[in-house]
Amino acid sequence: MNIVVEAKQIKKVYGAKGNVFSALEDIDLTVMEGEFVGIMGPSGAGKSTLLNILATIDEPTTGNIVVDGINLTKMNEEQLSAFRRDKLGFLFQDYNLLDTLTVKENIILPLALAKLNIKELERRADEVADKFGIRDILNKYPYQISGGQKQRTAASRAIISKPSLILADEPTGALDSKSATDLLESLKDLNEQDKATILMVTHDAYAASYCNRVLFIKDGKIFTELVKGKRSRKEFFNKVLDVLSALGGGANDVI
Amino acid sequence: MTLFSLARKNIKGNFNNYFVYFVTLVFSMVIYYTFTSLQYSEKIQESIELSDTMSFMFGVSSIILILFVAIFILYSNSFFTRKRKKEVGLYAILGLRKKTIAKMLFYENLVMGIIALVIGIILGTLLSKLFAMILIKLMGSTADVDFGISFLAITQTVIVFMVIILFTSVQGYRLIYRFKLIELFYAEKKGEQIPKVSLISAVIGVLLLVVSYWLILKPFPDEFTTEYLMKNYGIAFVALFIGTHLFFQSVTVYLLRLSQRNKSRYYRGTRIIETSRLLFRIRGNARTFTVIALLSSATICFLGATYSGYYSNEKRAEEVVPFSYSHLSKGPEFDSQVESIIKADHRHPIKAQLDIPVIQVKGILSFQLDYDINPVQLISESTFNKAANALNKDETVSLSRNQAAVIQPRFTEYTKSVFKGENITIQLPQGSSKLPFVHMVESNVLPFDYPDFFLVVSNEMFAEIAKKEAPLTYKVYEVENEVTAQATSKKVNKLVGNDFQVSSSFYTEYKQGKEGNAITLFIFGFLGLVFLAATGSIIYFKQLTEAYEAKGHYEILRKIGVSRKDIRKSIKKQSLFVFGLPLTVGILHSCVTLYFTSNFMSNLIGINLIVPILTAIVFFVIIYAVYYVLTVNTYNRIVNK
Ligand SMILES: Nc1ncnc2c1ncn2[C@@H]1O[C@H](COP(=O)(O)OP(=O)(O)O)[C@@H](O)[C@H]1O
Ligand SMILES: [Mg+2]
Numbered sequence: 001m002n003i004v005v006e007a008k009q010i011k012k013v014y015g016a017k018g019n020v021f022s023a024l025e026d027i028d029l030t031v032m033e034g035e036f037v038g039i040m041g042p043s044g045a046g047k048s049t050l051l052n053i054l055a056t057i058d059e060p061t062t063g064n065i066v067v068d069g070i071n072l073t074k075m076n077e078e079q080l081s082a083f084r085r086d087k088l089g090f091l092f093q094d095y096n097l098l099d100t101l102t103v104k105e106n107i108i109l110p111l112a113l114a115k116l117n118i119k120e121l122e123r124r125a126d127e128v129a130d131k132f133g134i135r136d137i138l139n140k141y142p143y144q145i146s147g148g149q150k151q152r153t154a155a156s157r158a159i160i161s162k163p164s165l166i167l168a169d170e171p172t173g174a175l176d177s178k179s180a181t182d183l184l185e186s187l188k189d190l191n192e193q194d195k196a197t198i199l200m201v202t203h204d205a206y207a208a209s210y211c212n213r214v215l216f217i218k219d220g221k222i223f224t225e226l227v228k229g230k231r232s233r234k235e236f237f238n239k240v241l242d243v244l245s246a247l248g249g250g251a252n253d254v255i
Numbered sequence: 256m257t258l259f260s261l262a263r264k265n266i267k268g269n270f271n272n273y274f275v276y277f278v279t280l281v282f283s284m285v286i287y288y289t290f291t292s293l294q295y296s297e298k299i300q301e302s303i304e305l306s307d308t309m310s311f312m313f314g315v316s317s318i319i320l321i322l323f324v325a326i327f328i329l330y331s332n333s334f335f336t337r338k339r340k341k342e343v344g345l346y347a348i349l350g351l352r353k354k355t356i357a358k359m360l361f362y363e364n365l366v367m368g369i370i371a372l373v374i375g376i377i378l379g380t381l382l383s384k385l386f387a388m389i390l391i392k393l394m395g396s397t398a399d400v401d402f403g404i405s406f407l408a409i410t411q412t413v414i415v416f417m418v419i420i421l422f423t424s425v426q427g428y429r430l431i432y433r434f435k436l437i438e439l440f441y442a443e444k445k446g447e448q449i450p451k452v453s454l455i456s457a458v459i460g461v462l463l464l465v466v467s468y469w470l471i472l473k474p475f476p477d478e479f480t481t482e483y484l485m486k487n488y489g490i491a492f493v494a495l496f497i498g499t500h501l502f503f504q505s506v507t508v509y510l511l512r513l514s515q516r517n518k519s520r521y522y523r524g525t526r527i528i529e530t531s532r533l534l535f536r537i538r539g540n541a542r543t544f545t546v547i548a549l550l551s552s553a554t555i556c557f558l559g560a561t562y563s564g565y566y567s568n569e570k571r572a573e574e575v576v577p578f579s580y581s582h583l584s585k586g587p588e589f590d591s592q593v594e595s596i597i598k599a600d601h602r603h604p605i606k607a608q609l610d611i612p613v614i615q616v617k618g619i620l621s622f623q624l625d626y627d628i629n630p631v632q633l634i635s636e637s638t639f640n641k642a643a644n645a646l647n648k649d650e651t652v653s654l655s656r657n658q659a660a661v662i663q664p665r666f667t668e669y670t671k672s673v674f675k676g677e678n679i680t681i682q683l684p685q686g687s688s689k690l691p692f693v694h695m696v697e698s699n700v701l702p703f704d705y706p707d708f709f710l711v712v713s714n715e716m717f718a719e720i721a722k723k724e725a726p727l728t729y730k731v732y733e734v735e736n737e738v739t740a741q742a743t744s745k746k747v748n749k750l751v752g753n754d755f756q757v758s759s760s761f762y763t764e765y766k767q768g769k770e771g772n773a774i775t776l777f778i779f780g781f782l783g784l785v786f787l788a789a790t791g792s793i794i795y796f797k798q799l800t801e802a803y804e805a806k807g808h809y810e811i812l813r814k815i816g817v818s819r820k821d822i823r824k825s826i827k828k829q830s831l832f833v834f835g836l837p838l839t840v841g842i843l844h845s846c847v848t849l850y851f852t853s854n855f856m857s858n859l860i861g862i863n864l865i866v867p868i869l870t871a872i873v874f875f876v877i878i879y880a881v882y883y884v885l886t887v888n889t890y891n892r893i894v895n896k
Contacts, residue, residue: 057814
C-alpha cells in the first residue's frame, strides 16, 4: 500500500524573539492509503495547527512533509494552491460554504476551478449528491438549509475532485447527534467502499471511534496512538475514553 | 471612566471603521473651505473685471456645495452608524444605560467632527493657494497669489460644519432610542439575498431608456415652444432617471442571470465566483449606481459644455470683434491720434490697416425673416474682399452691378437657402432699387452691433449710392499677436468710447470672454471634481465595507485552492464591473444629453464640442481609474494578505 502522508520532524513556533511559543514539537506522522485516522487531544494541543500544516494553509517552522509523493516544502504559493485544489478535500466545523453560491455551485466549485469539462462535472455532481443524499436541496442557498445539510454539502465538495487525502477539522463539532452520526457513517462508507484516505481532528470520542487509528496529541507532542484493529466500535470507543482520561489535565475540557 | 474618555477610547479602538468616515469629513471640509476662501480672496476679486458675475456664480456654487457636502456627510454617517449598531448592542448587553450610550455616541461624533474641522482648515489653506493659482492661470492673468488665512472663510466653514456635525450627532443620539436592543445586535446580520429576476421590470427599464434617448435625440420641431421643451425633455429626463434605476436594479440582474445559463462558460474557472458575488451585491448597489451614473453624466455635461466655451473663446471673440481695433472715423485729428497710439505699440506691429465705408439704408425683404434688418449696412465688394483678405479669410465675392451678397447675421443660423432666389428692395432718396441675393458669406468685418445685417453690393452700385447718402467710415487695424495687446487696447478703448455694442478692440472682448469662461470652467471643474471624488469615494467605501464582510469568503476560496494571483484577478474583475458599469452608463447618458445641449449651443456660437467633451470624459475616466486601482489594492490587502 502507498504512503499518502509522510511528515517528519514537524515543528511550529509562534511568536518572535523572547516570547516564543511552540505549538508543535517534532511530530512524525505517516498515513497509508485507505486509512481513516483520527487526531485527538485537549484544546490548544495543536491539532488544528497540525491539520492546517498538512493542508498547506499554514507552514511548519521546520520539518518535511510529503503528500502523495509531492514534497510540500519545495512548492511556491501557486503550486500549493493547485495542489490543494487537486489533491486535498476539506471539511471544517463551520462548513466553509460560500453563501453566494447554491449548494450545487458550492459542490462543483473545485471542478469549475480546475476547468473540468461540463459533462464530467455534472456527472460527478450527481454522483456525490446521491452519495450524501442532498439531491433535493441542490438549488438552495446555504442560508436556506440546516447545519447537517451544510456539512454534507461541504463533504460533497471535499470529495468531488477525488482527492488523495480528505482533511477534516472537527466536522461534527456543530452538529446534533443524529446529523453527526449520518456524517460519520458517510465518511466511513467513503473510507471503506471508495478507499478514501481521511484524516480527522476531533475531540469527540464517539467520532473518533469511527476511525481505524487515533493519534493523541498533548502540548504539541504525540502522546500515544490507538489502533482499532479487530475491535468493535463500542470497544474502541471505550479504549479512546481510557486514553483521554489518562491524558489528564486538559481532558476535562474534552467533549 | 468618564464618558468623554470612553468615547475617545472607542475611536482609538475602531480606527479602521472611523477612518473612512473621518476622511469623508476632512475631505468635505477641505473642499468647502478652499472654495469659500477663493470666494473671499481679494487678490482674485481684484484681478477680475467681471466682479459681480463672479460673486454671483461663486455664491450659487457655494450653496450647491453646501447641499452636496451635507448629503455626502449624512450618507457616510448613516453608513458608518449602520456598521456600529452591533457595537452599540454590545454596550447595552454589558449593562450601559441607553442614555449613557447615547451621550457617548454624541460626544464621539462631536470630537471627531471638531478634529476633522481643524485638519480640514489646515489642509484647505494649503490647497486654496494651489486652486487660486489654477484659476488665475485659466483666466490668463499674471497676478501673484499669496494669501494666507481667510478669517471670513474659516468662520463660514466652521458655522456650516458645526451645524452638520451637530445634526449627525443628534442623529446618533436618537439612534439609540429608536431601535430595540435585539435589532441593534443583529443589524449587521441582515445579509443580502440572491435577487429574483423580474423580466417585466427589466423590459420596462430598457424601454424607458430607449424612449428617453429617443425623446432627447429627436430633432427640434419647427415650432419651438416652452411647453414643448418642458413636456418633451421633462418626460425624457424622468424616463431617464427611472430607466437608469431599473437598469441597475433589474436589467443587470437579468443579464447576470442569463450569463449563468450557459453552464459550460459559467462553471469554468473563477467566473462562477465573480458572477454570483456581483449578483448578490447588485441590489444593494443599485441605488448608489443610479445616483453615480446620473451625477457623473450631469458633471460630464456641464464640464463639457463649459469647457467648450473656454476652449472656443478665441474663435468666438474673433467673430464678435474681427479686427484688433475698429473705430468710427471722427475727423483726421482724432483718427491720427488713434493711429499713433496703435503705431506706438512696437510689440504689436500693424499687419493691415483699412478704411471701411458703410452706408446705412432702409431695406425691405421679398420674404418674411424674423430678424430686424433695418438699418441695412451696405459695404462695397472691394472693401469686403480687402477686409476678408486682411483677416486671412478665403472668402471673396464678385458681383455684377445689381447683385447683392448678405453677410450671415451673427448669432443666427440662417443658411444660404433662406436667401436663395430672394431679393431686397433698398430705399434711396432717388427711388428704390431691387437687388437679388446671389451669395451668403460668413466673414464679418466690424464689431457686433445689433441689428447685424450687412449687405455687400457691387462697387458701381456703392459709388452711386454714396453720391446721395454719405457713407460712415470705420477705421480698422489688424496687428500681430493681438491676444496680448492689453495696454494699447485699454488706451484705444478709452479714447474711442462705445462705437459698438461690444468692445472696439479684440483684446478686451477676448479677455473678458476668457475670464468669464474661466470662472465658469473653474467653478464647474471644481464642483465636478468634488462630485467625482465623492462618487469615487462612495464606491470605494462600499467596496471596502464589502471587503471586510467578504474576508471569510476569500479565506474559504484560498483553502479550496484558489491562488492569491487568481483571487487578485477576481477582485480586479469585480471592481472593474462596479466602477465601470455606472461610469459607462453615465458617459452614455452624457453623450446623449450633450448632443442635445450642443444642438442648442454649437449653432449659436459655432463651436466644436468634440474636443472639450472628449477631454471631460477622459478626465473622468482617469480619475475613476485611480479610484479603481486604489480599491483593488486595498480590497486585495484586506482579503488576500
Ligand atoms: N496564529 C497563532 N499565533 C499564536 N499562537 C497560535 C496561533 N494559532 C494557534 N496558536 C496557539 O497554538 C496552540 C495550538 O492551537 P490549535 O492548533 O488551534 O489547538 P487545537 O488543538 O485546539 O486545535 C494554542 O495554544 C494556540 O493558542
Ligand atoms: Mg482546533
